[in-house]
Amino acid sequence: MDGDNHTTVTEFLLLGLSEESEQEDVVFGLFLGMYMVTISGNLLIILAISCDSHLHTPMYFFLANLSSVDICFSSVTVPKALVNHMVGSKSISYTECMAQMYLMFTFSNMDSFLLSVMAYDRYVAICHPLHYILMMRFRLCVLLVAISWVITHLHALLHTLLMVRLTFCSHNAVPHFYCDPYLVLKLSCSDTFINDVTAFSEGGVLFMTPFVCIVVSYAYICSKVLKMPSVQGIRKAMSTCGSHLTVVCLFYGAILGIYMHPSSSYSLQDAVASVIFTVVTPMANPFIYSLRNRDIKGALRKIILRS
Numbered sequence: 001m002d003g004d005n006h007t008t009v010t011e012f013l014l015l016g017l018s019e020e021s022e023q024e025d026v027v028f029g030l031f032l033g034m035y036m037v038t039i040s041g042n043l044l045i046i047l048a049i050s051c052d053s054h055l056h057t058p059m060y061f062f063l064a065n066l067s068s069v070d071i072c073f074s075s076v077t078v079p080k081a082l083v084n085h086m087v088g089s090k091s092i093s094y095t096e097c098m099a100q101m102y103l104m105f106t107f108s109n110m111d112s113f114l115l116s117v118m119a120y121d122r123y124v125a126i127c128h129p130l131h132y133i134l135m136m137r138f139r140l141c142v143l144l145v146a147i148s149w150v151i152t153h154l155h156a157l158l159h160t161l162l163m164v165r166l167t168f169c170s171h172n173a174v175p176h177f178y179c180d181p182y183l184v185l186k187l188s189c190s191d192t193f194i195n196d197v198t199a200f201s202e203g204g205v206l207f208m209t210p211f212v213c214i215v216v217s218y219a220y221i222c223s224k225v226l227k228m229p230s231v232q233g234i235r236k237a238m239s240t241c242g243s244h245l246t247v248v249c250l251f252y253g254a255i256l257g258i259y260m261h262p263s264s265s266y267s268l269q270d271a272v273a274s275v276i277f278t279v280v281t282p283m284a285n286p287f288i289y290s291l292r293n294r295d296i297k298g299a300l301r302k303i304i305l306r307s
Helices: 021-051 058-087 094-127 129-135 138-164 181-187 193-226 231-255 268-291 294-306
Strands: 011-014 091-093
Touching: 011 058, 011 094, 021 058, 021 268, 021 294, 058 091, 058 094, 058 138, 058 268, 091 094, 094 129, 094 138, 094 181, 094 193, 094 231, 138 181, 138 193, 181 193, 193 231, 231 268, 268 294
Parallel strands: none
Antiparallel strands: 011 091
């Protein structure tokens, strides 16, 4: 880009998912409804686990953390989009945009790490049931979550610092309802080669590591289940994994192909997948776990009866 007429960008414009006012009103209503369901659903999961002593186990400890992360993840993007629609604005400051990307990196990857830790928990419960209490000590559970937070924050810091070093000139319109890092990259008038390479290398490793852990854990689980003599044993083993597998498929199905390609090839299909990833998945998780889990349903029933 030529050096003349460069103006430092102090804000970005979030164009949203539609330019027509009627469609924007529909999107606003859908986002508001889904956000309220996300917050209330995940809070109910956390409340149920906190109030029922029978749910004070490693599996539900990780589930409570997952619900907390989903609340934060959804709150990073949706409230800003709702406020902008209500006040008739599309702007987001440069600082807010960078902060939004940092939190997006953190919470999205934390979701991934928690899902991998939960897969390991199911592996221990099914393949080593007699050693489960010893292997999944509370101190180890806390340590696994703490390490996940450290890794995801370092990852977010790295990519945010790489973004901050870029120069943004006259173009500041982001065709999305939040500051998607790969769309923001396209607006930069600096060389984004380092950002792209880092996203493929370090970002790819961080994406694949939890995914591989999940695949390996379920490979061992399937091997163990196939060796069980009774059908009832197989059903009991798989029932403990059904909810987690559903969430894993929804989560990775939404993000696969969105963030693992160069920033120059971003399509409308990616935007739709991003909506599923950022809005639908956090909303769906409480329903998946409550509808397919007898313990959660029992705990929620107790809370309702008490109230």
